[in-house]
Amino acid sequence: MLKIGLIGATGHVGYVLEGLREQTDAYLAGIAPGSHGEDMDSLNRRALQYGYIPELYPNYIEMLDTLKPDVVAIASHFNDHASIAVEALHRNIHVFVEKPVATTLADLDNVKVAYQNSHAQLAAMFGIRYTSCFLTVEKLLQEGSVGEVRLLHAQKSYRLGERNALYKRRETYGGTIPWVGSHAIDWLYSWSGERFTSVFASHSTRANQQHGELEATAMCQFTCTNEVMGSLTIDYLRPKQAPSHADDRIRIVGTRGIVEVMHNKVYVINEGAEGIQEAPLLPSQPIFADFLRQVQGRGKCLISSEQSFAVTEACLRARMSADEGRVVFF
Amino acid sequence: MLKIGLIGATGHVGYVLEGLREQTDAYLAGIAPGSHGEDMDSLNRRALQYGYIPELYPNYIEMLDTLKPDVVAIASHFNDHASIAVEALHRNIHVFVEKPVATTLADLDNVKVAYQNSHAQLAAMFGIRYTSCFLTVEKLLQEGSVGEVRLLHAQKSYRLGERNALYKRRETYGGTIPWVGSHAIDWLYSWSGERFTSVFASHSTRANQQHGELEATAMCQFTCTNEVMGSLTIDYLRPKQAPSHADDRIRIVGTRGIVEVMHNKVYVINEGAEGIQEAPLLPSQPIFADFLRQVQGRGKCLISSEQSFAVTEACLRARMSADEGRVVFF
Known part of the structure; x- marks a missing residue:
């Protein structure tokens, strides 16, 4: 039975609450604030509505050391993701973390080093990939x-x-490219089948x-490898x-066809038929359940640690490019 | 009665043949090849189908000097647009020229100088701006x-x-960004309401x-002025x-709404109504007729000479950026 700790009440905590809904071998054991001033009462009420009765800890370090969760989900203020992830990884606790993984390249490096030195697994909350349209695209490309x-x-x-004060300062928000853009950068990265070589x-x-x-x-x-x-x-x-x-x-434009997501539909043009085809949609899946399956050795999470790090790095290099008005190379 | 000379049989000669259809004060007086090996017989047959009986000249210099047209339309091989335009402008003949106006910055400069030293008018064939959807966008933005x-x-x-050999060599084709992209660069330039400051x-x-x-x-x-x-x-x-x-x-995303052209329709989201509205479409217009009206002092062509030059320059700077993998500034 996996003990889950949820740190923070800011990001997509719903992924965790939803993902645990039909899990019989994992439960929400504890919650703790990840950043100063997070509204834990409201999170606790939401957890209760789902039928979970987590223990509330005054801070996440105490939760990590006392509860010793198997997995933590991190959804704090965006600039705190990295340091919390590092603490969990130091304790070999698996990490499911809000994207972007970090809001600075230095913080990202800290998380990568901690991950490499741990036996833990990590995935970032690129949840849009698990929605109906985007899972369908994944399948079509395969x-x-x-x-x-x-x-x-x-x-x-x-x-x-x-939006609240968190969003109004670069230091806490991280920027629109990392916060909003990271989803789309994840699609570009995952579906190009290539590595990024530069960004403007x-x-x-x-x-x-x-x-x-x-x-x-x-x-x-x-720009990516292979042009x-x-x-x-x-x-x-x-x-x-x-x-x-x-x-x-x-x-997505390829040598033999074009696939497109728009208005919650997936459109295909290729040799399969004349004209534009609407693809039958796969059902959406809960991302957190996919990560837990990997933790339990029962599957491979669609979002890998490599990708979580690479996409975060790409976001931060893109932000650097925008700040400085120059091409940034990878 | 305006005498029109058509030089070349390669680009959008249809704009000229269509544009003259209902003109009672202009006629197609002559045609001449603009580049080596153009199929003038086929162009002549098309002209006859429209009911025009132009004189066929062996080369455009002879047509310029003998026929002395008031206006020439230039639709030759893409790398010949500039030198032909220069010859016409030297003779104070108005120029309606296939886009891009030139395929090198040096050629573009030659055309600009010739234009400035002439009393002639000039517009490039940005014909998509005159189609139903794009005229509708123009109106909505206004x-x-x-x-x-x-x-x-x-x-x-x-x-x-x-595609034929012309398209297969940079020297004759000019590149996909100038040939295909110029239309869209024209939209960005015209509808941003700004000047370009850099391109990647x-x-x-x-x-x-x-x-x-x-x-x-x-x-x-x-990137444009005003961010x-x-x-x-x-x-x-x-x-x-x-x-x-x-x-x-x-x-086109603005502070109070979004306008979009897709699948030959125009969509609007703004305070005008809840949800996505489909805009009623304006009828398309013949671009060449609009230019002739300006030549006759009866109106202002939607495509100005300034814009024809600026968009061509932007295409060539964008191509330079792509060739060299760096940001190019204006």
Whole structure:
């Protein structure tokens, strides 16, 4: 029976609560704040609604040392992910961590070293990969629906709404490319089948409606090995009249076809049929359950540690490119 | 009565033949080859089908000097546009020229100097701007449908098919960014409302199916004044099963809304209504007729000379960026 500790009440804690729903061999044993001022009462109430009765610890170090969880999930303020992950890895506790894994390259290095020196496993919360459309794309690519991938373009568009102070300072937020863009950079990285060789990016805080240092728009262009290329636009300018919070898209162009996610559908053009085909969708899966299966030796998580680190690094190099207005090489 | 001379049988000669269809004050007086080996017989037959009976000249210099046309349209091999335009401008003949105006920056400079020293007018064949969807976007932007533009992303996707030798050598073709991308770079330039400050681009000849130096994929990312940004993907990998030759798109994100062209429709999200609205489309217009109206002092062509030059320059700087793997500044 795996003991799960949840650290933080800020990021996608829902992945953990959902992922444990049908697990008979894992349970939420404890929760602890990961950052100063997190609302643990509210998290505790949510846990109770799911039927979990975790112990509440005053800080995560005490939880790690007293509870000795097998696995921790980390969803604190974004700039605290790395140091918490390091503490868990030092204790050989498996880590399921909010993306990006770190908000600075120095912090990322600390996590990588701690991981290499541990016997623990790690995956970042790239949960969109487990939604219906994106799992379907994964399958289509494996089946060779587009042939050899040559070009990818992704879109992240969110409503801004009113966000709290965490989002308004680079130091705590990390930036829009790492926070919002990381999902799409994960798609580009995973589905190009290549390594990134360089990135050029731009971002701007204009039109951010009093959100301080938060960038309302951004773009990244990655060059990859084998002359594959991937780009990405990000904006927080999706109007409130839009039919949903997010407008996530990706278009993957290969030598034998094109696959595209748009408006929660998957479209294919290839030799399979004339015209544009709508692909039948796979059901979504709970990401945390997939990670737990790997921890238990019963499978391989779709999100590897290598990829979690590589995508975080790519986010931070893209942010550096945008800050400095120059090409950054990998 | 304006005398029109058509030079070349390679590019969008249809713009000229169509544009003259309902002109009662202009006629196709002569045609001449612009480049070695152009099929003038076939062009002549097309002209006759439209009911025009142009005189056929053995070369364009002779046509310029003998016929003394008021306006020439230039649609020769792509690397000959510039020198032909210079000859016409030296004679104060108005120039309607295939895009890009030139395939090298040195050639572009020659055209600009000749233009500045002439009394002639000039516009490049950015004909997609005159199609139904794109005229509709123009109108929506003028009406303030998106507020202040902050981010633009465009797509050009074409079927490759079998292209002739002209397309297979950089020297004659100019490159995929200038030839295919110029349309989208025109949209970004015109609709950003800004000047370009830098570009980073990539391109690759991989997967070009024996088309020599033709790039099958490309990407450009422009930074603009006022931190506006615009990007673009180009590919020749649209499968033959696709429902059309081209899949042209643009998405324009502003402070108060989003306008998008896709699948020959225009979509709007803004305060005008809940959800995604489909905009009623304006009818398409013949681009050449618009230029002739300007020549006759009866209006202002949607495509200015300034823009024709600026977009050509942007194409060539983007190509330079892709060739050299570095940011190019304007």
